[in-house]
Amino acid sequence: MTYAAVARQVVMEFANGEDRTRVLHGVDLALPLGRMSFLVGPSGSGKTTLLSILSGTLTPTGGEVEVMGERLDRMQPADLVRFRRRRIGFVFQQYNLLAALSAAENAAVPLIADGVAWGTAVRRAREVLARLGLAGHEHKLPRQLSGGQQQRVAIARALVHEPALVVCDEPTAALDAQSGRAVMDLLDAASDDASRAVLVVTHDDRIYRYADQIFAIEDGRLVDADASHLPHALPEHGTNAP
Amino acid sequence: MLGIALKMLLGDRVKYLGLIFGIAFATLLMTQQVSIFVGLLTWGANPVLDVREAHVWAMDPRVRQADEGLAISDAELYRVRSVEGVEWAVPYFRGTTTVKTAEGRVNALTLIGVDNASLVGLPPENRAAAAEAIRGRNAMVLDETLVGRIWSDGRDPVGEIVEINDNRVTIAATTDALPTFAGLPVGYMKFTDAITITPPERNKLSFVLVHARDGVAPAELARRIEAQTGLKARTREDFARAGVNFIVTNTGIPASFGIAIGLGVVVAVVITALTLAMFIAENLKSFGALKAIGVTNGQILGMVLAQSLLVGITGFGLGIGGTAAFLAGAETDPNLDGFLLHWQVIVGALVAILSIVVASALLSVRRVLKLDAAVVFRG
Numbered sequence: 001m002t003y004a005a006v007a008r009q010v011v012m013e014f015a016n017g018e019d020r021t022r023v024l025h026g027v028d029l030a031l032p033l034g035r036m037s038f039l040v041g042p043s044g045s046g047k048t049t050l051l052s053i054l055s056g057t058l059t060p061t062g063g064e065v066e067v068m069g070e071r072l073d074r075m076q077p078a079d080l081v082r083f084r085r086r087r088i089g090f091v092f093q094q095y096n097l098l099a100a101l102s103a104a105e106n107a108a109v110p111l112i113a114d115g116v117a118w119g120t121a122v123r124r125a126r127e128v129l130a131r132l133g134l135a136g137h138e139h140k141l142p143r144q145l146s147g148g149q150q151q152r153v154a155i156a157r158a159l160v161h162e163p164a165l166v167v168c169d170e171p172t173a174a175l176d177a178q179s180g181r182a183v184m185d186l187l188d189a190a191s192d193d194a195s196r197a198v199l200v201v202t203h204d205d206r207i208y209r210y211a212d213q214i215f216a217i218e219d220g221r222l223v224d225a226d227a228s229h230l231p232h233a234l235p236e237h238g239t240n241a242p
Numbered sequence: 243m244l245g246i247a248l249k250m251l252l253g254d255r256v257k258y259l260g261l262i263f264g265i266a267f268a269t270l271l272m273t274q275q276v277s278i279f280v281g282l283l284t285w286g287a288n289p290v291l292d293v294r295e296a297h298v299w300a301m302d303p304r305v306r307q308a309d310e311g312l313a314i315s316d317a318e319l320y321r322v323r324s325v326e327g328v329e330w331a332v333p334y335f336r337g338t339t340t341v342k343t344a345e346g347r348v349n350a351l352t353l354i355g356v357d358n359a360s361l362v363g364l365p366p367e368n369r370a371a372a373a374e375a376i377r378g379r380n381a382m383v384l385d386e387t388l389v390g391r392i393w394s395d396g397r398d399p400v401g402e403i404v405e406i407n408d409n410r411v412t413i414a415a416t417t418d419a420l421p422t423f424a425g426l427p428v429g430y431m432k433f434t435d436a437i438t439i440t441p442p443e444r445n446k447l448s449f450v451l452v453h454a455r456d457g458v459a460p461a462e463l464a465r466r467i468e469a470q471t472g473l474k475a476r477t478r479e480d481f482a483r484a485g486v487n488f489i490v491t492n493t494g495i496p497a498s499f500g501i502a503i504g505l506g507v508v509v510a511v512v513i514t515a516l517t518l519a520m521f522i523a524e525n526l527k528s529f530g531a532l533k534a535i536g537v538t539n540g541q542i543l544g545m546v547l548a549q550s551l552l553v554g555i556t557g558f559g560l561g562i563g564g565t566a567a568f569l570a571g572a573e574t575d576p577n578l579d580g581f582l583l584h585w586q587v588i589v590g591a592l593v594a595i596l597s598i599v600v601a602s603a604l605l606s607v608r609r610v611l612k613l614d615a616a617v618v619f620r621g
């Protein structure tokens with residue numbers, strides 16, 4: 001199996017006044033292409049920190065991070081920004097769409113940032129929106145859309161540049177059950193692409209059944225994702241070993 | 243990314259309009275006040291500039307500017323004429339007196355006496371008719387600009403008889419002189435008439451006006467006149483500048499205009515700095531998301547600079563337009579006569595506004611540049 005991302009012995013410490021707080025204690029994990037992986041665990045366990053490291057927005061204090069064969073932990077900041085722009089898609093809990101931009105323009109941002117001409121970028125964004133069931137909403141501003149629709153625009157933005165890794169931090173936390181399912185269906189479909197891996201950080205147990213594999217984290221260490229840690233039955237192929 | 247930047251800015255209509263009107267108001271305040279100030283200063287030079295034929299002015303050493311009359315002896319005229327390099331030298335009277343109209347109204351008047359033969363100092367406007375008219379006994383050519391100060395009913399003053407120190411003077415023609423800082427109507431008479439109708443004093447010669455021979459530099463000629471006669475001699479340019487400097491150093495005008503201009507700068511700085519800082523603070527989360535997605539600091543800098551330059555240039559344009567409209571509307575107002583919007587003022591204000599706007603933008607964008615992309619994942 002080939003992996004979009006591999007973490008080896010990843011350590012993260014934050015300066016805390018004089019002291020340093022260790023948030024990740026040597027995490028090993030791999031995200032296979034064509035799969036949707038979940039990272040679950042209690043609040044404060046280090047999920048967001050690990051997702052930030054895997055997506056190149058945070059540099060670990062120790063260990064190795066490899067995404068599509070490139071070592072993020074050794075990359076210069078400028079290269080890291082360019083790498084994120086081309087290879088990573090982001091979905092945030094609060095959508096983080098630009099209020100002044102239409103749905104299509106919002107979805108086109110990664111292409112525009114990468115120098116694609118405005119018209120071309122927006123046209124490609126419209127195609128992605130249509131695939132995500134948002135045809136007819138391309139010209140609307142975020143405030144004219146429901147929360148679920150906004151998150152689907154955010155997913156379009158995360159997919160428009162065809163990234164190898166899509167990271168989603170609590171993508172359904174702000175949504176009702178039905179909208180949450182719609183969002184997860186789209187992410188599920190996106191992860192079927194053999195050239196892409198999707199990582200979802202969540203503690204929303206309603207959506208665990210979408211996971212191809214589940215990593216459970218507690219106090220900065222991966223633990224066995226067996227039924228005793230998880231309130232609901234795991235999908236049949238759930239495992240957290242790389 | 244610039245398209246995104248401009249959409250973000252235009253999307254926040256209140257701040258966008260606030261910035262534009264703040265900058266427009268500041269520009270208007272600054273350029274209008276500077277234009278009026280510069281206009282007033284040029285008025286200080288106008289008594290000298292109005293005498294186009296004189297290269298050098300010779301006078302009592304204590305005189306600092308054209309409105310300070312301190313007469314010298316007639317003999318000085320001949321001594322000046324004998325200086326090497328003088329083509330011609332003529333007498334010039336300049337003093338303040340009072341006119342009384344037939345109706346009994348009185349008004350102060352700047353009385354100018356020009357050389358009987360050459361009429362040097364008579365403005366070029368309506369020159370032929372004025373030159374003819376002034377030759378009559380006790381005839382006066384009156385500057386039409388402030389005629390309303392003497393007769394408020396808008397009548398044509400030509401043919402009116404006025405009294406100056408109990409002498410009957412006929413207004414024989416009108417002319418158009420440059421406006422002066424003293425703000426008095428100006429009347430021209432022959433030198434001999436002017437000195438006869440003013441109160442008797444030992445000396446009546448205010449200035450000797452000198453024309454240099456071809457090839458003689460006025461500055462050099464002024465030095466020679468000073469050396470040979472002991473008078474003070476100044477070139478036309480130097481003496482005009484002395485009139486300007488006199489206003490600068492002897493009135494509160496620079497201070498009061500300085501305050502108004504300073505207020506314009508303060509308004510511009512406060513409004514743009516605060517509004518831009520607010521705009522960026524409110525969009526911090528969006529900028530954070532953009533940084534996570536892969537927008538570089540360089541691109542964000544470009545976005546914020548584009549946003550601030552857009553409001554800066556738009557606001558500046560409106561403000562300059564306002565000043566131009568004000569000055570155009572004031573063209574017929576004698577109190578603002580000759581006030582222009584000089585290109586130096588436009589360029590200066592543009593530079594000031596753009597520096598303020600760009601500095602404010604750079605100051606507030608620092609927060610975004612230092613922002614860690616990972617914050618976008620934190621509540």
Ligand SMILES: Nc1ncnc2c1ncn2[C@@H]1O[C@H](COP(=O)(O)OP(=O)(O)O)[C@@H](O)[C@H]1O
Binds near residue numbers: 015021044
């Ligand atoms: N920038 C930071 N500086 C200091 N401590 C941090 C920072 N980011 C996260 N932490 C700490 O790291 C721990 C894990 O945080 P996080 O990864 O956000 O957990 P989760 O996403 O599982 O709730 C928390 O104790 C949090 O306070």
Ligand SMILES: [Mg+2]
Binds near residue numbers: 047049
């Ligand atoms: Mg979290």
